[in-house]
Each structure stands twice: as C-alpha cells, then as structure tokens.
Amino acid sequence: LNDKFGLSPDMGNQVWDWAESLAVHSDPGFKENGELTVTYLSAAHQACAAQLRQWMTQDCGFDEVSIDAVGNVVGLYRAQQAGAQRLLTGSHYDTVRRAGKYDGRLGVLVTMLCVRELHASGRRLPFDLEVIAFAEEEGQRYKASFLSASALTGNFDAAWLDELDAEGVAMRSAMQAAGLPGDIASIQALRRDPARYLGFVELHIEQGPVLTELDLPLGVVTSINGSMRYLGEVQGLAAHAGTTPMGRRLDAACAVAELILYVEQRAGTHKDQVVGTVGMLEVPAGSINVIPGRCRFSLDLRASTDAARDALDADVRAALAVICQRRGLQWTLTPTMKADAAPSDARWQARWEAAVAAQGLPVHRLPSGAGHDAMMLHRSLPQAMLFVRGGNGGISHNPLEQVSNDDAELAVRAFQTLLDNLAKE
Ligand code: GLV
Ligand code: MN
Ligand code: MN
Ligand code: MN
Numbered sequence: 437l438n439d440k441f442g443l444s445p446d447m448g449n450q451v452w453d454w455a456e457s458l459a460v461h462s463d464p465g466f467k468e469n470g471e472l473t474v475t476y477l478s479a480a481h482q483a484c485a486a487q488l489r490q491w492m493t494q495d496c497g498f499d500e501v502s503i504d505a506v507g508n509v510v511g512l513y514r515a516q517q518a519g520a521q522r523l524l525t526g527s528h529y530d531t532v533r534r535a536g537k538y539d540g541r542l543g544v545l546v547t548m549l550c551v552r553e554l555h556a557s558g559r560r561l562p563f564d565l566e567v568i569a570f571a572e573e574e575g576q577r578y579k580a581s582f583l584s585a586s587a588l589t590g591n592f593d594a595a596w597l598d599e600l601d602a603e604g605v606a607m608r609s610a611m612q613a614a615g616l617p618g619d620i621a622s623i624q625a626l627r628r629d630p631a632r633y634l635g636f637v638e639l640h641i642e643q644g645p646v647l648t649e650l651d652l653p654l655g656v657v658t659s660i661n662g663s664m665r666y667l668g669e670v671q672g673l674a675a676h677a678g679t680t681p682m683g684r685r686l687d688a689a690c691a692v693a694e695l696i697l698y699v700e701q702r703a704g705t706h707k708d709q710v711v712g713t714v715g716m717l718e719v720p721a722g723s724i725n726v727i728p729g730r731c732r733f734s735l736d737l738r739a740s741t742d743a744a745r746d747a748l749d750a751d752v753r754a755a756l757a758v759i760c761q762r763r764g765l766q767w768t769l770t771p772t773m774k775a776d777a778a779p780s781d782a783r784w785q786a787r788w789e790a791a792v793a794a795q796g797l798p799v800h801r802l803p804s805g806a807g808h809d810a811m812m813l814h815r816s817l818p819q820a821m822l823f824v825r826g827g828n829g830g831i832s833h834n835p836l837e838q839v840s841n842d843d844a845e846l847a848v849r850a851f852q853t854l855l856d857n858l859a860k861e
Contacts, residue, residue, distance in 0.1 A: 497555030536837020674729030
C-alpha cells in the first residue's frame with residue numbers, strides 16, 4: 437500500500453493539524469471562552485469554508501473546488517478519463533454548540549488527505565472522486581437540519597428559505613449575506629443525478645463507546661437509526677407565584693416536566709435502541725415569581741427500526757395530550773425532521789469491511805445511533821459508513837471529543853484501500 441500511494445509520513449498528524457486549524461473559527465460568545473461552535477452561515481462558518489477551499493485547492497491538488505448554493509465546499513479530483521462515473525464522499529463542517537473538533541470534520545479531512553496523496557504520487561483513479569464538506573447537518577441555527585445534503589437529493593424544502601433564526605434572520609437573507617444566491621432554483625440545481633454516481637461513502641467518528649470497549653480503531657456501520665424531531669409549546673396561565681393556590685394553577689412547565697419523565701421511562705423500557713431526548717427547554721420571559729404560562733421544548737426520538745420509532749412517537753404524542761388535558765392546558769407540536777432508518781448498502785458495506793480487514797484489523801459491524809449526511813444521501817444513492825473510534829470513552833457533542841493520530845492514520849489507510857480496491861473492480 438505504501439508504495440502504491442506514496443504515503444507521506446505522519447498522515448495522522450496532518451489530520452490533527454487541520455482539525456486544530458479549523459477549530460480556530462468559532463461563533464461569537466463561544467470563541468471568547470475557547471469553545472467551538474460553528475452554526476450555519478455564521479462568520480466562523482464562512483471562514484471554515486474558505487479555509488477548506490484553500491486547502492483543497494492549494495495543498496491537496498483537487499482539479500475543481502467550489503462553494504455551492506447552500507455553502508457546501510465541493511472538491512473534484514478527476515478520473516484518468518473524462519466521462520467516468522463518480523464516487524461521492526464527505527461529511528459536515530458545521531458543529532453543535534460547544535462541540536468537539538471531529539464530528540463531521542474527520543470525514544472531510546481524511547478524504548482530503550487521500551486526494552493529497554493521490555495527487556502527490558501523480559495517480560488518477562478510473563472514477564471521479566467528489567469530496568463534499570457539507571455546510572449544515574446539525575440543525576442548530578434553523579429548525580431544518582441535514583439541509584445541505586438534502587439539496588443533493590432534491591429534498592430541500594423551499595419553505596426552509598423563509599425560516600427564521602433566533603435573531604429573526606431568514607435563511608434566505610443569511611444565504612445572501614454570505615454571498616449565496618438564496619433562491620430555490622439554484623438550490624434545486626444541486627440535485628445529483630444518481631446515474632452518474634457509484635455511491636456515497638462517509639467516514640465519521642463513532643460518537644459512542646462501542647469501539648473503545650472492544651479496543652478497535654475502526655468499525656463498519658450496518659444501518660443508521662431513524663429519527664423524528666419536534667419543537668413544542670405548552671400554554672397555561674402566567675399568574676402570581678405567591679398567591680395562586682397549588683390546586684388552581686395552569687403551569688405549563690410542570691406539564692413539560694411530566695412529559696420529559698414519560699419520554700425517559702418509555703424509551704428506557706424498550707429494546708430496538710429506542711432513545712428520546714428533550715434537549716431544549718425554555719420558559720419564555722419567565723420570572724422567579726411568576727407561574728410559567730408557556731413552556732417551549734424540543735423532542736428528539738430515535739430507534740433502530742422505523743416501526744419502533746413510530747410507536748415511540750405515537751405514545752409520546754398521546755402522553756402529551758393526556759397530560760395537557762388533565763391539567764387543562766393547550767399545546768402545539770411542530771415536526772421539524774423525520775428521517776427513516778438507513779440500512780447500509782450490502783456491496784458498499786462489504787467494501788468497507790474489506791478495507792478494514794486489509795489493515796490487519798478484526799471487522800466489527802455496528803449500527804449508528806447518530807444521524808449523518810449519509811442518511812439523506814440514502815434517498816438516492818447506495819451508501820455505507822465507516823466509524824473511527826473516539827477517545828475519552830467515545831464522548832461526542834462535547835469538547836472532550838477526541839481522535840488519536842494513530843486512529844486517524846488508520847482511517848486514511850482504510851479509505852485508500854477502499855479506493856484502491858474499487859479501482860481494481
Ligand atoms: C446529529 O449529530 C445527530 O445525530 O443529531
Ligand atoms: Mn453531530
Ligand atoms: Mn456528525
Ligand atoms: Mn450528526
């Protein structure tokens with residue numbers, strides 16, 4: 437392998453260096469605390485895109501690099517012959533609030549490095565390699581999430597352009613301020629023709645403890661769990677906290693508290709990797725001496741099968757109705773995302789398995805509890821993912837997230853093997 441790819445030493449260190457350099461860019465309010473937060477089309481987000489574009493162009497030798505109408509950084513490394521089919525790969529460069537440095541980015545940096553090595557050894561593949569750093573996966577700034585991968589499959593909803601962020605900035609305006617057209621026609625034009633593509637592969641940090649517990653650096657994903665997200669609000673009556681007797685209150689926050697505990701209990705007693713989370717909770721304009729008249733919350737429900745997710749969804753919605761009826765409260769629940777479970781394509785999964793085995797490693801298969809861009813690409817292309825072990829017990833969506841340089845290097849080698857084997861097919 438070494439000879440074929442003309443491997444430079446310290447590929448793991450290069451991934452580390454790039455991840456550190458990208459992490460310099462963070463949104464205001466977080467940057468000052470040394471925290472990493474990169475939300476869609478913020479100044480830090482645009483700086484990351486510019487940096488990725490520069491590395492792809494100047495350091496890696498991509499033939500074409502552009503930033504598309506939703507902010508994806510798209511790099512093309514051309515095949516030896518024109519008109520060849522394409523392999524699509526990549527992951528996202530936006531982050532959650534107070535993020536680690538590898539969720540999403542690892543999959544971009546590892547594939548960039550593979551192109552750098554190909555280019556350095558003057559090698560072309562019999563297929564085009566299209567590497568995408570996706571602009572939006574985490575659903576932080578706007579209700580919609582996975583919107584940049586959705587654009588590639590023709591599933592970008594025109595209504596998303598009118599969504600407002602917490603400051604009241606419409607997505608369309610945020611796009612225009614970032615120099616993007618902000619119209620639906622340019623976004624629809626990003627749809628990829630499945631006939632042109634071999635498939636989609638995504639490399640990603642595991643974000644869980646399984647590979648650490650097994651002492652394995654790499655794992656092959658069998659399926660991505662399905663999910664369902666909502667933003668909800670319960671409405672009661674704001675009243676005096678000192679004078680209103682306990683039995684006569686219409687306390688919106690108490691109803692949501694009951695709902696949260698129901699979600700915990702219902703998900704916890706079910707198999708099929710059923711999980712439920714209320715990650716955002718707010719009493720708008722609340723005061724210490726006012727009974728909560730309103731309570732807003734988010735709801736994230738997931739399971740390894742769509743049937744288990746749908747059953748959880750139905751039970752949670754029924755529980756909310758019962759709780760609010762008993763307490764005499766009104767409620768709304770707005771769906772913001774629904775993604776079905778995405779089983780890996782058998783052939784692409786087998787290719788990852790061969791790439792892992794070629795590193796002299798046991799092949800371990802595991803499902804993904806986290807959502808990924810691959811889940812959206814699944815709608816039009818065969819897809820499969822490779823997971824890389826995270827340090828610190830696999831923690832993610834947390835600044836403690838870590839990937840060792842050795843594991844990053846193995847990830848590069850596994851990706852190179854995948855490309856090499858595909859070139860021989
Ligand atoms: C994205 O990180 C998700 O799985 O929520
Ligand atoms: Mn994430
Ligand atoms: Mn991710
Ligand atoms: Mn994610």
